[in-house]
Amino acid sequence: MKIISNIKEVQEQVRSWRRERETVALVPTMGFLHEGHLSLTRIACNSASKTIVSIFVNPTQFSPDEDYEDYPRDFSRDEELCRRENVDLVFYPPVEEMYPEDFSTWVEEKDLSGRLCGRSRPHHFSGVTTVVSKLFNICLPDTAVFGQKDAQQAIIIERMVRDLNFPVNIMLGPIIREEDGLALSSRNIYLTEDQRCRALSLSRGLNNAAEAFSKGQNDAEKLKGIVLNELQEAGVSVDYVELVSRENLKPLNIVNCPALLAVAAYVGNTRLIDNCFLNE
């Protein structure tokens, strides 16, 4: 497994693979890998002959009051995990390699990015689309794999790929959960035992709503109410519960098209998100 921190070196490696008719799949990550990330690398390995994992805690998707400095990092553990998953290349650039001092070009999706998480994190998705554009141009993948855990991010990237004509096929990996239902997240290590317990209200609420939907309930207010109830009972601080179109993230009154039921909530100081697709 190669570990490369230099952009030009990655581009040369991928070009040389392409000349040998290899296909390339990319899994962009911020590191501190867990089973969720590893499930994405397995999808990547199955869909291309070479797999690249990028590990980069992207400063431009954090606002100044967020946890960029404290975001958990453990490269030697990540490296070992990638090795075990037969990853071919880990791209691990320093910040200066990705953002030179007079960096001034941004890729911005201006419709979907203002919805859901975009309301409380107004610059987040412009950081994401910019860094993912860079990663696409650096790693030149045929396929890139994103997690459904960050559903809005994945949907925005699908839109960006369509709008800017990136020759990249986007695949979505399902949410990986602990046995009790908690969606895996690098930020879960912030939770105390009590918070961890209350955090289960997110997945429980979504589960109950999905079950109600499968039994015929398609009124958005009622479905959102089921989730809100669980969150409030667990005493977590709700950022949003939204039921929106899978395609354009616009709020739905009735679930009559592929839909996304998404939740964001603060458990203590830790912001957690979770979601499920309805009517797929």
Added chain:
Amino acid sequence: MKIISNIKEVQEQVRSWRRERETVALVPTMGFLHEGHLSLTRIACNSASKTIVSIFVNPTQFSPDEDYEDYPRDFSRDEELCRRENVDLVFYPPVEEMYPEDFSTWVEEKDLSGRLCGRSRPHHFSGVTTVVSKLFNICLPDTAVFGQKDAQQAIIIERMVRDLNFPVNIMLGPIIREEDGLALSSRNIYLTEDQRCRALSLSRGLNNAAEAFSKGQNDAEKLKGIVLNELQEAGVSVDYVELVSRENLKPLNIVNCPALLAVAAYVGNTRLIDNCFLNE
């Protein structure tokens, strides 16, 4: 010579070329081709085994009060000219192919784009960087050739390529001029005989300033004054005369680094631009 209007078809064609180890050069144009464009296609033909010319009057780089509707178009003439230059592929998409109805992703360079022409055309360069990003992802060129005539555009695209890591080599073709010095432009057909004569003040002013510089004058105000003088004497309406760093387009007091002397002026209703590099 192939003429393709469909994005996926171009991507497939280029991928098939790549498999055969061909290299690809792109010349992005808005059509109504003149010797300036053709000089760029010759640079392209000399630097790659396959040459693509894109012909697309890009609506997003015009503001509502500009000449998008009236911009001159003559595809059958353009086609014939490309054929004569041994162009391999003309990409000629309709607007709907490039901008679907809910298009929402923009590539924006946020420093250089506000300078020079950016002050009177605030959304122009975001239209340019967005469409050029699309053309890069569609045509997947090794090299793209731009004209020095649009120097700010070329410098912004160089910055964009660096920032977003496009695997594309940018080449600059020199300004092609009429025998009397007028820089070729598709918009020159708007000029009456009298205006055409007064339009010569742009190249004459730049020439005089370049000559003064070559004789040791390196004071920016004095060099700009030489250009301004010519423009005012010809009675054309000055948008700007600027002497800036070639690298970051910041104004210079003394020409002590590679520099760009650039002018924009209205001759009648026609906005003309011209420039020269100093201290290259």
